[in-house]
Amino acid sequence: MQKKLRLLTLLLGMSITASAQLHFSGKVLDDQNGKPLTDATVLLQARRTHADRTGPEGGFSFSGLPSGNYTLTVRYIGYRTITKTIVLDQDVSGYTVRLTHTGLFVKPVEISSLRAGKDAPFTRSELSAEDLKKDNLGQDIPYLLNQLPSVVTGSDAGAGVGYTSLWVRGTDASRINATINGIPMNDAESSAAIWVDLPDLISSTGSLQLQRGAGTSTNGAGAFGATLNLSTNEFHEKAYGEIDNSYGSFNTWKHTVKAGTGLLNNHFTVDARLSSITSDGYIDRATSDLKSFYTSFAYLNKKTSLRFNLFSGKEKTYQAWNGVPEDTLKAGNRTYNGLGLKPDGSYYENQTDNYLQTYYQLFLNQEINERWNFNVAAFLTRGKGYYEEYLPDESLSGYGIPDVMLPHDTIRQTDLVRDRWLDNYFYGTVFSLNHTGKGPDWNLGGGWNRYDGKHYGEVIWAKYGADKDFRYYYNMAHKYDFNLYWKGEQAIAGGLKAFLDIQYRSVQYNINGFDKNPDLVKRNHFDFFNPKAGLSYRLSPKDRLYASYAVAHKEPNRDDFEANTEKPPKAEQLQDLEAGYDRNGDAYRIHANVYYMSYRNQLVPTGRINDVGAFTRSNIPESYRLGLELSGTVRFARIFSAEANAAFSRNRIDHFTEYIDDYDEGGQKKVEHGETDIAFSPDVVAGFTFTATPLKNLDISVLGKYVSLRYLDNTSDKDRRSLDPYFVNTLRINYTWHLRWIKEIGLNLLVNNLFNTRYNTNGYTYSYIEDGALHTENSYFPQAGTNFLVGVSLGF
Template sequence: MKGFIFFGLIAGPFYLPQNTGQDSLRTKEIASITFLKRLPVTKEIINVEKDLGSKNIGQDLPILLKNQMSVISTSDAGNGVGYTGFRIRGVGGTAINVMLNGVPYNDSESQGTFFVNVGDLTSSASQIVIQRGVGTSSNGVSAFGASVNVLTKSPEEKFYIKSDDSYGSFNTYKYSAEVGSGKFWKDRLSVMGRYTKIHSDGYIERAFSDLDSYHLSALFEAYKTKIRLLAFGGKEKTYQAWNAIDKQMWENHPKFNNSGAIYDENWENIVDFYDNETDNYRQNHYQLLWEQNLKNHWKLETTFHYTKGKGYYENYKQDAKFSKYNLPILMIDNQQIKRTDFIRKKWLDNDFYGGVSTLYGTYENLDLNFGLVGNQYKGKHFGNVSGVYFPEIFEHEYYRNNGTKSEFSGFAKAIIKINKLELYGDMQLRNINYDTEIIQQGDNEGVELIKNWLFFNPKMGLNYKINSGKLFLSYAHAHREPNRDDLFANPEIQPEKLHDFEAGLEKSIGSVSFTTNLYYMNYKNQLVLNGQINDIGEFIRLNSGKSYRMGIEVGALAKLSDQWNISGNFTLSKNENKEFKNETATGFESLGNTPISFSPEVMGNVLLNYSPNSKLNLGLQNQYVGSQFLDNTNNENLKLNDYFLTDFTAQYRLNLKRTQVDFKVLVNNILNKKYVINGFVYDKNPFYFSQAGTNYLFGLTVKFH
């Protein structure tokens, strides 16, 4: 086994080829992808149907991406359904710029990415573009670890009806129906629609997920015009699983979940669990994408967007003070009642809207790209409580605060070709205004502040073409504003600054292709996770002063024969805070150079694929992740052990008359490894998010065309 692992670690990201045989699945390259391919940045362009199709049978998008270069995926419920996320180069989701068709998806205030709100997003996607490091200027907040752009698919050219269903461990199931009209009205118009229902009981106790999602798309195509109208989104209800468990509980009862626990009078024993300790949220996205070919090799892409989100999370609050919720003391039978049990709901009602416009032009050996972005976010935060034993206390609002965040930014890019050399320049200017106000004070929620940031982010680089490949070198300077929680914890917290240096090689030799990338990311005031979480499971961050991430990323793909392919990737890195100062009860103590939290020094993936014929594909995906710390204090007791996982996929395609049937099997963690991928620190002790042992999903896809 060790020899096999070592052999595989010399390889890079591999995607299973599948012959779809359908006109509708042809990838139509858009201008942004064409331009991106020429840039001297580290990137992966994933074809969703070919590269992720065999695994897309119920789990969330972050889990499906776990074998990509430098990616670690997390799951609160332990089985990849519900609240999931990822880190790239050790950088968490709040520092990864996620976009849907170039529209920012990160929540403007928290900067988080909550894929649970758009269940089965993978089924709506055609391509996923991952840029590691700062990358090129894009829309939304600056990337400090990576940017991920999910490009949704267009309606197909021919009529079809598709059913996509699966069932597996922990009562996990997915029902999905999709229909496409094909082209009509003189081949100018086509529409499609999808609805998906996903449920899972979760590996963790009571950590169920109920996810409903939809995707509607209409495409109009004329001579030089393409207009796409999209409506997509979802509704989720998940039982909370963000509390984690201590080390002893993980060793003896790893599935235990204390969310919703109700204790006896002495707070010693759990007597029951509240059955609606849940997170509830609905999110709807509306996008109008307009592509217009202009004269003299110019093209304009403009997107107007609006996102509506509203929801709450609910908790049972036992023996809480009336005063905590801005309630007067009750008098019953001449007796003062100061404490009781409450049902608490914390709400978020938000709107996000704006426009994104990008102009592409070509003139002889010069390629130009100009972009303008204008977005505004309005978030209403409020909470209410109901009395468990006192019906007269019902939906009492005890706090309310609002936040408004506006951004206007622009960028200009150019590529100049001089023989084998391509020079690249990129300038971005971002102006951000953030204004919050407290309408009603309560529960230490909200703060009054007005913030303005103006960031100039220059980038430059070069490509040098060689036989069957290229060498590239790039530099990028980036800034990033703190998020809402950062500012509430410390209104004087500083924005992050980053100098990112990248150098790489892309090369193909016969049936072998590989990439190598060196990076050095030098930070000032990097906001790093301190290992602690707040009351809704979000990680708390602090400025670490000076810090850096440096490493090498290597990937390769080798076609061994007509039936066998092997690929893989590995990352070796060093991630350190310089002269880290740890906050204690008496002040700050200097710990010298310490490892940055959640940043393993070694990550690697090995993927082996066997296709004996055009109908059958078998695959093994192996992942190794080195040890990592839960905080920045270099405390060995707060370290997560390394782990090695193996997953198995199988897909068999049966082509009948006008019908295509796919049988799919996914077995995760076939070696039944007990491991921890995520956690936090509480009272100087580690707390773990347990992950499932061996688990499976069976899928059946039927498509009539």
């Protein structure tokens, strides 16, 4: 393992060296008024593609270039893309590119008001559609983020299709705020973004930004580990079409067809996508059948854009959320799935999770003048689905069913099949008013939403006692969420900028009973004040320092209220201090940041699970995360490039008290542990991507990911309650042809887990005392050995 860490350190070190050859630099300006365009995309393509984004003065720069012919492409939102051929046989500086405005208001205001800007003092990573396409062969969104700093991913089915997990800085999906075009995506009750409900959304995503830490103010659930913003509201001036097909291990198939009209009658655009993903999964019977569509209709003129999005996802997955018991795993059966097991040794065929989720989004973006614009959006998210399961020997009384009296016997238990339903509406509005120009640049925004959710269960078959479709529980939940924020950025002097962000958020969450406790009614109200402030200082056009302080709060989720009936859970508070340094060199980039995240009443897993494999959590008075994150990229020796990142952290609970069920004497035994590690929080997460471009448009990459030991609970018990560290590698090959009669033919290959490493990405633990001894039972989620995905795409 030391050799592997030395390799990662070497790659990071390479980010400060580069072999200088030819230099090419210039500026991107508005053709009409000569103003510099900040954050324009500049691509320089020959054998390989070099990419840069313009700085505050519109500047771009490339070094280490071999002589020859290049294709220069410059893109900027609201302007016509320009493509031209240039010949480099000597250094070129002061090259000027002038872009012409389309005359249409196409800037996605709903995203710019939420995302951290180029000089905002927050830690972030960004991926473009081109970046995402390299890996988009059917695996879920978390897997496409796997190489970003401090990111850890996992899969119930073991191969990245179906239910997947995402952790950032050790925090799980319930603390990661996700928005699509600024619209909240997180489930209102669990607070988690459930990506399986929107399969292949990434094929309609133009860009995404992942902010680590508290981040800037956003809409929806509070961000405690990260904020993920996805944008699908991209403007395509010209008509296009694309067909993507891929196949891989475990009979995995992905089929995607998408097309767009381009600009019709100088005002209208229509974009559409249809997708299907199926897989047998690595784990036994962990099949996935995922379908989705995406449509977007837009009207554009000089100062107005009106857009309507309608997209939907339907998933049917065989349940694999119980993992593999430790004894079974040690016996060599890594693919065991006990869910659906019947007394005769067969398995119930429809032990599945089924859900349909549809998004309706309507946006109005309006420019008032050069300094002012605003955005208003309305949305409705409609979700309905159930999971079905076979259960043997269930107590009739647990379902409110009387015992069955026979002449010579009384039936108190029965085999049965039940469906547990969610039926919900989530709707509301978001808005922002934005000012740029003289004085500070600022945004005033916010949103209001309401969630109405039905929870009910039905016994659809029972060997004894119940009629078909007997409803054994029904309850409702309502949640209201309002937030208002103001954030501004002001240049002070000499490259120094100040940032201020103030948010008020009010949450009302009413729960009218639970399935196992229908009479428990909860009325919960929370008021949160979340201030954020920071400084950003540009030492030079290439160098930047930043520091920020942020406060964030988050309400408990439904499971927390259900699992803590005697002592209601408290809201969490986070104080996040961040500081970082960026350097964008001609042929390299480096980034370093430190953070200190101090929690009060953080909700952490206790090691116990409920009946669908979900963790229960309880408040911990004081805890913290202290970390260092490094990342770098470098181009060298004409055909090579490397990217690497490493995150080192200390994640601690100041004093942890464990409660263990005591089967001998009843009740629970209290165990004091003092300072311990926070569950699922690795001390080291690192990754690298090494790419060679031996031929034009051919990229051959080797990717690596290392995750250190993680604990299954908060006892820091390495021997009995932990996940072993792992280091896995991936081979990726991308090759593209450009022909006269077709825009693009692409070939993509992923060979995952190249060296057949045996590793687990997730698990859970439960301990109890019986016969005077402590017993610990663990289950794990093994990941597939060497497997592949290959894809072919046609672009028109």
